[in-house]
Structures are given as C-alpha cells and as structure tokens.
Amino acid sequence: AQTVTQSQPEMSVQEAETVTLSCTYDTSENNYYLFWYKQPPSRQMILVIRQEAYKQQNATENRFSVNFQKAAKSFSLKISDSQLGDTAMYFCASSDSWGKLQFGAGTQVVVTP
Amino acid sequence: GAGVSQSPSNKVTEKGKDVELRCDPISGHTALYWYRQSLGQGLEFLIYFQGNSAPDKSGLPSDRFSAERTGGSVSTLTIQRTQQEDSAVYLCASSLASGVGANVLTFGAGSRLTVL
Numbered sequence: 168a169q170t171v172t173q174s175q176p177e178m179s180v181q182e183a184e185t186v187t188l189s190c191t192y193d194t195s196e197n198n199y200y201l202f203w204y205k206q207p208p209s210r211q212m213i214l215v216i217r218q219e220a221y222k223q224q225n226a227t228e229n230r231f232s233v234n235f236q237k238a239a240k241s242f243s244l245k246i247s248d249s250q251l252g253d254t255a256m257y258f259c260a261s262s263d264s265w266g267k268l269q270f271g272a273g274t275q276v277v278v279t280p
Numbered sequence: 281g282a283g284v285s286q287s288p289s290n291k292v293t294e295k296g297k298d299v300e301l302r303c304d305p306i307s308g309h310t311a312l313y314w315y316r317q318s319l320g321q322g323l324e325f326l327i328y329f330q331g332n333s334a335p336d337k338s339g340l341p342s343d344r345f346s347a348e349r350t351g352g353s354v355s356t357l358t359i360q361r362t363q364q365e366d367s368a369v370y371l372c373a374s375s376l377a378s379g380v381g382a383n384v385l386t387f388g389a390g391s392r393l394t395v396l
Contacts, residue, residue: 266383
C-alpha cells in the first residue's frame with residue numbers, strides 16, 4: 168500500500184522568488200518512482216519532474232528541482248525564479264509495481280506579480 | 281493521436297441516468313488508467329488496463345461503475361444510475377507499458393460530470 172501526504176494546501180510566492188513544496192510518502196515497494204505533476208486551471212495534468220528511488224542524485228528540470236531524502240521518505244519540489252505561468256495545483260505521486268500512481272491531496276501555488 | 285483524448289469534455293445529467301465517458305489513449309500506449317477528481321480533491325484511482333484486461337479494478341467505488349477497453353485502444357467508463365456524489369472530473373491517462381520503469385503517464389483533459 169502507498170500513501171502520499173502533502174501538508175501545504177496553498178503557497179503564495181512572488182514572481183522571480185523561490186518556493187518549496189513538501190511531500191512525504193510511504194510505500195512497501197522496493198523499486199518505485201516519485202513524481203510531481205502540475206494541474207493548471209485547464210485541468211490538464213502535466214508532468215513536472217520524476218525521480219527514480221534507487222538514484223541518489225536529485226532530479227532537476229530547468230527551474231524545477233527536487234530534494235529526495237529516501238530514509239526520511241521525503242520528496243520536496245523547489246520552484247526557482249517563479250513565473251506567473253507556474254500558478255497551478257501541484258501533486259506529488261508515487262508509483263507501484265504496476266505503474267499505478269498514488270497522489271497526494273495537492274498544493275495550490277499562486278504566483279503574484 | 282498526439283495526446284490522450286477524452287469525451288465529452290463536460291456532461292450534465294439527471295440523477296438515475298446512465299453515462300458513458302470515453303478515453304482515446306496515445307497510439308501505441310498499452311497501459312491505460314482512470315482516475316476521479318472530486319472538487320478540490322486529489323486524484324482517486326479507479327481502474328487500470330494493460331491491453332484489454334484490467335489487472336487492477338480495486339478503485340471502482342461500487343458496482344454501478346464499470347469500464348472496458350477494446351482493441352487495446354479506446355476505453356469507456358460507464359456509470360449506471362448516477363448519483364450526485366458521482367459528480368467529479370474523470371481523468372484518463374495512458375503510458376507506453378506498465379511497470380515501474382516504463383510509466384510516464386500522459387493525462388487527458390478530463391470529463392467533468394455533473395449530476396443534478
């Protein structure tokens with residue numbers, strides 16, 4: 168069984184600033200992936216970044232990076248140089264051996280001018 | 281197709297009616313997933329297909345919900361005798377194959393169901 172917890176319902180950040188979203192998870196899988204998806208008002212779920220659990224190096228994707236702490240089962244997302252287009256709901260997720268994703272409740276990020 | 285296509289985009293129905301929601305995955309994607317997102321909530325897993333078979337249907341909330349996939353492509357989610365609590369956005373996703381290493385899910389834009 169998997170659980171994913173996002174404890175921040177909403178985060179506000181000014182343009183060009185940095186914001187960090189927290190996520191903790193629990194899984195019985197030995198091999199798994201972790202993901203961050205964003206969902207703008209259009210409803211389209213968009214993959215932001217993914218991390219393979221067996222890799223110690225933190226994944227980065229342009230302005231997005233993660234801090235993966237496997238022992239602590241923590242997987243936070245840092246958005247640097249925030250842009251207005253980053254305004255969206257952000258979901259953390261973990262995968263099981265079937266590839267099925269378990270999602271957290273989401274964090275609404277609002278970027279203000 | 282270029283992306284995952286879902287129809288209808290929006291559906292309003294009366295309580296007690298049956299509805300069908302359609303998902304057309306990316307061509308060549310063998311794995312297909314249905315999720316439900318209630319207002320302001322996270323995504324709730326419903327069912328997973330690998331080809332035409334459904335190894336995991338553990339998330340279907342009741343026997344009023346069913347899904348099928350034909351030809352390893354299009355999938356239909358059917359809700360019979362709809363109830364107001366069925367109101368939600370139903371999201372479909374597909375991936376090249378199942379299994380942890382292969383799974384980057386691409387999502388459709390969802391079907392918003394409103395039951396009056």
